[in-house]
Amino acid sequence: MTIRSLAAACGAALFCQLAVSSSVAAAGTDASAHWVTAWATALQPIPQRADLPPLYRAPEVAGRTVRQIVYPTLSGKSVRIHLSNEYGKTPLVMEDLRIARSAGGAAASAGGGARVTFGGKPSVSVAPGRELDSDPIAMDVAEGAPYAISAFMAPDQRVVAWHRVSSQLNYVSSPGNHAADATAEAFRGRFTQYLWVTGLSVDAAPGSTAIAAIGDSITDGMRSSLNLNRRWPDAFARRLAGSGNRSTAVINLGISGNRLLNDSPCYGDALVTRFGRDALERPGVKAVILLIGINDINFAAMPARSGLDCDFPHASVTAADLIAGYQRVIAAARRAGVKVFGGTLTPAALPASRENIRLAVNEWIRSSHAFDGVVDFDAALRDPAEPGRLQRKYDSGDHIHPSDAGYAAMAEAVSVDGAVNSARK
Template sequence: MQRPVEDSEDRGPNWSQQGFADQSVRQVVRVATGGATLRIRLSNSYGTTPLRLTAATVGRSAGDAQVWPGTARKLTFGGTQGTTIAPGRDIVSDAEALSTSPLEKLTVTLYFADRTGPATFHRFTTATSYRASGRHLADSGGDAFKASTNAWYFLSGVEVSGAASPRRGTVVAFGDSLMDGTGAMPGADNRFTDKLAERLAAARRPLGVVNAGIGGNRILNDSPCYGDKATDRFRRDVLDRPGVRTVIIHLGANDIGAPETGDPCMGSAPRVTAHQIIGAHKELIRASHASGVKAVGATILPMKGALFPVYSEQGEKVRAAVNHWIRTSGAYDAVLDVDRALADPADPALPRHGYVFQDGLHPNEAGFHAIASAVNLNAL
C-alpha cells in the first residue's frame, strides 16, 4: 500500500487524493491458490481520519466489471456488514464460504456512503478497477461502473484458507517494479508473480504467491510516489502476512538509477554505494530469519538499455558489485538470478531484445516467463 498521490498523464488517472463518497468501487484480483473460505484485508495505513466502510461483497469475476450471477457474497466484519478502520490500521473481514480454484479471478466491491478522504492505495497495477455512483454491491452487470483506473484502493489482500494440503504457505515477491509487474499487458496476468503462481499450480505445490512490489520502490530511501523504503515496509508487507514461508527480494535498481532520472516523484535521490545497498539487504535477511522465513535474493536486472535515464557507468559498477554479492556471499538462502535470465549474452549489461518491454528496461511477457522459469521451486 502507498500514500495517496496526484494522477498524471503518463501514469493515468487515480482517485486516491479525492477518495470516495456515495460510491461503489469494484476491484478485480486473481488468487494464486484455491480453498473453501476467504477473507479480505483492508488498509487505512496512510489515512488521517477513520475510514467508514458501509458494506462489501466478493464474487466470481465474469470479466471487466461483471460478476457471475448468484456468486456474490456479503462480507461481514465482526458479524456486521460495515466497519470503521482507524488511521494507520488494517482490518480483515470474517471468513466467508466461497470455494475458489487456483488462478481464479474474483471481484471485491466496496461501498462508501460517507466521504472517505484521501485513500490508501496501490498505484500501478496491470488490473482494472471500476467505480460507480451509489450502492451497487450486488450488481452482476457492469453498466453502472462507468469509470475505471489501473489502481487498487484500500484492498491489501485476499486471504484463502481451507485447502486440502496441510503444508500450504505463502511466497511473497517483495521489491520494485520488476515484482509489481511493470511491462506486463494490462489484464493479461503476465507479471512475474502470475507466472510463478502458474508454475506452482501446475506442479501442485500448495504455495500462494503475494505480490508486494511497488513500482519505483527503493531499499534505502522513501519517495513521495513510490512507497516507503523497503526496510521500513518489510514487516507490514511481508512478515505480517499470514502463512509466509519464503520471500523473494529484488531491490536496488531504483536506488542506483534515481540520481540519473531527475524524477521529482523520487524525492531525495542521493548517489548510493554497493556497500549501502548490501547493508540494507542484510537487514532484510536478518528480519526474515528472525521470523523463520526463508529469504531468496534476486539479482538486479540489466539497466543499460533503458530508454529513460537510469544508466551510468558508475551505477553499473554498483549493480555488478551487488549482484556478485547476492550470488556468492551465501547470505541469502537461495538466489534467483534475474540478471542472467534477462541479459543479452553479447553484452550482459543489456537485456535480450525479445525479453524487454518497449521502455527498454522492464521485462515483457517473455521476460517475466524467463524469470519465473529460473526459480528453483524446491528453494521455496
C-alpha cells in the first residue's frame, strides 16, 4: 500500500460522490461547489446516570460559549460546519455560531471571524436524532492551520454526547455570548472532548477527495501528546502534504474503546453500525483505512463492574466473528463505491488465547485479498524479538497504545515507494 495508490483510490471514480442522507441541505448551496470533508470526528453518547465518575461528566454549557479548535487537512475557498444531535432527546440550540482562525489557546483572530448561518438565520435548532450542514461561509481555509469554532448555547442546553478523547484542549466561557471575542479572557473553562461539531467541509479544488481513518483508540490517538496532533492520521496527512499531494484530506473517525461488533455504554456504537453514518456519508470520502478489533478480543476478559460498566457486554469473540464483521464493513463500502483498506491489529501484550485470535485475524487480513489493500501496522510496531509486544520506543507505557513515535511509525507504514496503484486497475 502506498500513499500514491491510496490517494489515487480516494480520487478515482468521482461519479460516486456520496450524499449525506441524514443532513438537511444548506439553503443557497452552490451546485457547482465541490465539497470535501477536511476535518471530522465521531460522537458517542454519554451514559445517563446520576453517579457518573468525573471522567464522564460533561462541562456546563448552558448560556455559555463553547470554543473548539479544529485543524482541517484540506484547503478551500469556502466552508460548511456540520452539526450533530444524533443522540439528543431535546433540540440542540445554538444562538450564535462563528468560525475564525485560531490565535493560539482560546484566542481567535481579530474581528470575530465569520458568522455561520443556517437557511440565512444566525441561530439554529437541530432536532433530536438529526444532523445539519450550515450555509456555505465565504472564507479561505488553509490546510493544517487551526480554526476556532465558537457556539453560544441556549440557556437550557446540556451535553448528552461527545467525542471523549480529543487530544485537544477546547474551551467554555463564563456566562454570556462570547462567540465574537478575539481574546481568551472569558474562556476560563477547559475540556478535552469535542461537542456537536462533527465535520468541517470545504469547497475544494476539483478532484480533491478525503480518506477516512476509522477504528478504536489507536486511530483516535489515545496517549498521544495533547494539542500537538500526533495521532497517526495526523502524521499521515503531513506525509501526504510532504509528498506534494495537497488535494487529499485525512479525517479521523476513531473512538477510544470502540468495538467492531458490540455497542458500549461509554465507547459508542459498534463500528459495523456506525460505519455508514460516520465514514461513508461524509462528503468527498473515497477511501477508508479500517483498524479495529483489539477491544472485541479483550473485553470478554475485563471484570464486570458495579455501577458504570463501560466494557459491557463482556462478549467473547472468535477470529471468525471478527472476519464476518470485516466482511460486512467491506460490503457496505463496496455498495457506496468506496475503497476500504484493512489495517492489521497491533501488538497488545495479550495472553496466548487472545493473541492467537489476533494472529489469526491478521493472517486473514494479509492473505484473504478481501480488502482493496492492506496497511501492516502490526509489522511496523512489533518487537522483532517478541512479536506480541510493541517495540519499546513505540510503546506509550501501557503496552497497547503507541507513543508519538509509534503513531509516526504507523503513518510510515503507508509508504511512498511509488508502487502500482491497484485501485486504478
